[in-house]
Amino acid sequence: MNRQTTASTCCYCGVGCGVLIEHDGERILGVSGDPSHPANHGKLCSKGSTLHLTGDLTARALYPELRLGKALARSRTDWDTALEHAANVFAETIAEHGPDSVAFYISGQLLTEDYYAFNKLARALVGTNNIDSNSRLCMSSAVVGYKRSLGADAPPCSYEDLELSDCVMIVGSNMAYAHPVLFRRLEQAKRLRPQMKVIVIDPRRTDTCDLADLHLAILPGTDVALFHGILHLLLWQDWIDRDFIQAHTEGLAELKNLVHDYSPHMVAQLCGISVEQLRQCAEWVGTSPSFLSLWCMGLNQSSAGSAKNSALINLHLVTGQIGRPGAGPFSLTGQPNAMGGRETGSLSNLLPGHRDAANPEHRAEVAAYWGVEQLPASPGLTAIELFEQLRGGKIKALWIACTNPAQSLPDQNAVREALLNCPFVVLQEAFRTTETAAFADLLLPAASWGEKEGSVTNSERRISHVRRAVTAPGEARPDWAITLDFARRLEQRLRPQQPSLFALDTPAQVFDEYKLLTRGRDLDLSGISHALIDQLGPQQWPFPTGAEQGTARLYVDGRFPTASGRAQFVSDPYRAAKEQRDARFPLTLITGRLRDQWHGMSRTGTAAQLFGHVSEAVLSLHPDELRRQNLQAGDLVSLKSRRGSVIVAVADDDSVRPGQAFLPMHWGDRFLKGGVNAVTQPAFDPLSKQPELKHSGVRLEPVQLPWQLFALIEGDVQRHFEALRPLCESFAYVSLSLAGRERPALLLRVANAEAPAPQLLKDIDQLLGLNEGPVLAYDDPRRSIGKRVRIEQGRITAIRLAGETLAQHWLQNLWLKGKADEQLRRWLLAPMSAPPGAAGLIAASGKTLCNCKNVSQSAVCAGISRGLDLDGLKQELGCGTQCGSCVPEIKRLLASSAQPVAIPL
Structure with a gap:
């Protein structure tokens, strides 16, 4: 095998860690931190260190797909047909309804070169400021x-x-x-x-x-x-x-x-x-x-x-x-290149080089540089406004790139209605499994991490060179190349017989054209190039022409880029959040992040290992709040806001106050029916137009869903995912996740008010491979209870429990251990479904505390019981020795074990 190493940059958060990609020219085989990169000095988190596990081709968009009617399915097409059709639709829409009838919604995960191509397309060619980024939700x-x-x-x-x-x-x-x-x-x-x-x-x-x-x-x-x-x-x-x-x-x-x-x-x-x-x-x-x-x-x-x-x-x-x-x-920037997007003007109110779209002088400067008569003066739509206009029918064609608004935007019922209402939706995306993909009339496969070249700017203004390690699979193309190809075709329709604005053939050429728009500005990076970064390493702006190194700190001389040269004290009074607790909605919902997942999970959601720490969506409530609501951990509730609802399990968590609830933001409709953002609100800041995703008024309503189903299937998890998810639409509660490391599996949990038609269970069993072969089965039709376990070469490879699921954790632990024992056979043939011990209330002991070293919580607890301290646990188990994300949790376990026990007199 021809093993090679390519230095590049992580594609997750704005830290901008350098990574070393190990590959054979065709496949990415591993990843490690780059010791020479100044952002991370070789360190990686649990997400970055598992990047090589997120390349599942079954989740990727590999070929252009087009549908010619909303009622039709997309079918595979070629690039020429796809882009010619898109150019025709956009040109006709602009001719009939004007340039502001189209819009572009792009992403903080794009490279700077991708951003610049989109900005020039929207503003110089189409003539609209309707180009916004999901950085509107972030920064x-x-x-x-x-x-x-x-x-x-x-x-x-x-x-x-x-x-x-x-x-x-x-x-x-x-x-x-x-x-x-x-x-x-x-x-x-x-x-x-x-x-x-x-x-x-x-x-x-x-x-x-x-x-x-x-x-x-x-x-x-x-x-x-x-x-x-x-x-x-x-x-x-x-x-x-x-x-x-x-x-x-x-x-x-x-x-x-x-x-x-x-x-x-x-x-x-x-x-x-x-x-x-x-x-x-x-x-x-x-x-x-x-x-x-x-x-x-x-x-x-x-x-x-x-x-x-x-x-x-x-x-x-x-x-x-x-x-x-x-x-x-x-x-601290949330996405890998939200900074690069701001620099290139990829928010509707900005222009390249930290210019303002509302400023006539700024518009004239950029227009002159691009060689066009003028840039549009009318304000562009920000993300929330854009989708409101989309829903109202004013936007006729929408181009979405590298983002998933059908998961990430608040008030999802309105967002999905807007996408359905749009006559033409283009999605330029690496993963065909995102929630937004279902709404795309045209799906364009984009290259992903490790497959394209360009640059990104991290939180400390440091520009890194993102290098390609392998060829993109199928017919996927880099985002900048797709954008410029479309732009040239649209150009033939909108400004025929004129020199092309888009005669750029490499990402280095795109960067070199863009950087001159920053000359003399506060972010001057006119002295940087891809080649210079390769020579000197990642550099912080400003880095003007002639500079020998970047600028570590700004404003060291006390001068600021304001009209007076002075910083401004801003006097805004305190104003409460839009939705306060009241009698109808007595809880405040807070959203946040999980340790091992990222954003909408389009990438991390393909790696089973990253579900080891938290396996499914859970609503955290203080124990006092649980008691006040008459709930127990594990109960399902309907979480309701003024906009929508989602059914989710509750857990006791004293890290939140009574009167508050916490729900991680990652779970979209693909993993949790309805998704978290069905309940969040679109109210936004009057200046930044950033929505208040963190703060919503909600209430809990009990749900009676006595019929439950649990399924586990090893193998091609993405194929199983796509096959099983549509079958579950009729159920009230649906949760999907992944499990395992060496043998990844799909987990499905559903709940409903009543048992489904027998044929639906047969269809599910067919997909799970439980209709024939080495399958242990038990059925109790009177109670609508059924059990199926597939055992191959002494190992459990598939499970289906229907009716009630008390044994799910016990069975999942047996599957993790990799063997089926005699207890399983005795349980399966018993009339009751509870597993041996604790009446079936055995919690899963397989929670992975340390993802890097695959150390479970039970192993850590066992080590603590033997008297190991933190250093001893690190030495014996390896936990906490790589990314260190598990250390705070381990410390809490150590502290709780050291608590004195009160002895009654």
Whole structure:
């Protein structure tokens, strides 16, 4: 085998880790961290280290597919036919309804070159600003915060500031899950300098809180009040930098008047914390030699997201904590190239080079560079607005690329109605299994990670070269190439006989054309090229022509890219979230991330190993809330909001407060019938237009679904997935997931008010291979109970329980052990379905605590019972020695085992 190694970049979060792809030129065989990459120094998280396991070709879009009517199925076609048809439809739509009748919805996972191609297509050729990105759901409030306060969308810090700071405030981010490689750096810094203070501000007690010296569990949505309360104390105690304020800022007088009313007692009551906690937080912020803040979706995904960002930046300006080592406001990007999208202008209100689409001078500059008469002046539609217009019939043709709005956008019932209502939907996508794929009239197969070349910009403004390791499968093409091919065809219809705007043949050429639009701007990267990155390594912008290295920190001279050259204090009052608890909806739903899954799971959802830690969607409630609702862990409930509902199992979790509920954001309709975003809300920030995905009013209603089904099938999980999911549409509750490592399997759990028609069970058994062969079977028609277990060469390979499923965990554990014993045969032939021991209430002991080393929770607990400490567990089991994501959980198990036991007298 011709084994090769190609240095590239991870395709998940905005940390931008360097990876080494091991391959044979055709297949990706393994992945490891790149020790030479400055973002991660060889470290990878559980997601990045399993990238090679996400290349399941059965989940990939391999060939163009087209349907010529909504009632018809798509059929395979060739690229010429597909793109000619798309060009005809777009040209006819533009001619009949105008350029704003079409729109493009793209992705923070695209490469910078892909972004630039889409922007030039939309604005220079089509003549519309209707091009937005799913970064609107991710980073747009951070964009507004930086621009309003500092003058430009430019995070001023570097990752090394994590090691250099004396006080780190993490706000609205479960950094341990969302950006684990950076969190490991922070953990190491805290170990080396225990005097470093770590403050975590989050309504939930997450794994990130385990590192905190102070956890402020504020009530959801009260961040602005908290920051104003801290500022009030900073001013009162004179913990401010008067020289910096006088020399480099404007607007403090107005802000002082505003925060005067945010007294400690009022803020503590409003935020649900103690006055002592507030004072301690303010003291550390105001007296530490360096102060660094880190934030993510908890601040951004809010109807007050822009105000939250600016209120946090105010704390840095009043203390002069910016432009210095270990200091500054540092937003953590959610997607691998959301920064590159912002740089190229891939939000409807932006243009390339950090220009504004509403600015006539900016439009004229870009138009002149592109060689067109003018760019469109009418405002473009942001994501939520776009889908509202789509639903209303004003958008006639929509091009979606590398994103999954039928899973990720809030108010999914409205989104899916909009997609159904659109006359022509194009989906440019690597995975044909996404929820959005079902709505596509034209599916264009795109190259994926490891198969295309270009560049990305990470959270610290560092540009990396993404290199191709293998050829894309089937007829998949790089996104920039698809976009430019379509653009040239559309160009022949919209501006015939004119020189092409899209005479670009390589990603390097695309980048070199784009970078000159940044010359002289705050992000000047005119000195960077793919070849230079290959020579010098990844570089931070600005990197102007002639520079020899990138820029580690911004604003070191105290000058800001505002009209006056001064940073601006922003005075926004606290406004509560749009949906507050009330009699009809007495709970606040918070959404967030899982450790081993990413976004809508189009990629991670193909790797069974990544389901080991959390295997299915579960709604977390405080034990007191469970009791108040008269629920037990494992019960199914209907989670209802003003927009829709989803049936989900509940679990007790004291990391959330009573009155709150937590549900991971990853579970779409493919894995959980209805999906999480059936209940989230589309209310958005008035400036950033970012929706309030984090905060919805909900209630729980009990459901009576006594008939249940559990199925497990080894083998081609994606094929089984596609075959089984449609058969389950009639059931009230449907949950699918994967399990296993060496022998991946599909797991299906359903519940319904009554038993289905016998033929449906026969169809399911047929798919599971349980209608014939070495199958043990038991049926009790009177009680609508049936059991099927397929055993091949002494191993369980398929299971189906119908009617009730008490034995599901026991059987799943037997399957994990890889053998069928005599107990199984005795249980199967018994009239009752409970497994041996505990009346069938055996919880699955197979939860994987450490995904990197495949160490189960039961193995860790067994080691603890033998007296092993953390170092001993690492040495004996290997857990916590690779990415380290499991360490906080292991520490909690160690702590709980050390709790003293009360002995009654």
